[in-house]
Amino acid sequence: SLSLLRGFDSFDYLLLPEDSYCRLLARKTAVVGYIYTLHVFIIMAQVSSSWNVGQVVNVKPRTWAGINRPGGAGKITKVEMQDDQVKLTVKYILGGSDKDLDPCLVEVPEELGTRERK
Incomplete structure (x- = not known):
């Protein structure tokens, strides 16, 4: 429901x-x-079991009418509980930050394997 x-x-x-x-x-x-x-x-959210300060994440863009937040790669600087919900503060690698992000807007990037040298 x-x-x-x-x-x-x-x-x-x-x-x-x-x-x-x-x-x-x-x-x-x-x-x-x-x-x-x-x-x-x-x-849709990729659910992480826990959020840690310093963890590298990708924030989904929020660009619709009246909202222009491009998102991007960043690090979590603060994890807090507000009204029984987790809220994240992220500082972007290219500058800027977002406060009180819902975890459904944040995803952990997929780690790719290493390549062999030829």
């Missing part, structure tokens, strides 16, 4: 499937009178 929360960032509704790490973010926008359009954003 879905639980409904109001007032999540700039969105009107946050739909959370229970026991899942998939987030459905929906925003309604008034068009004319009582007609609304519904914008739905689906964000």
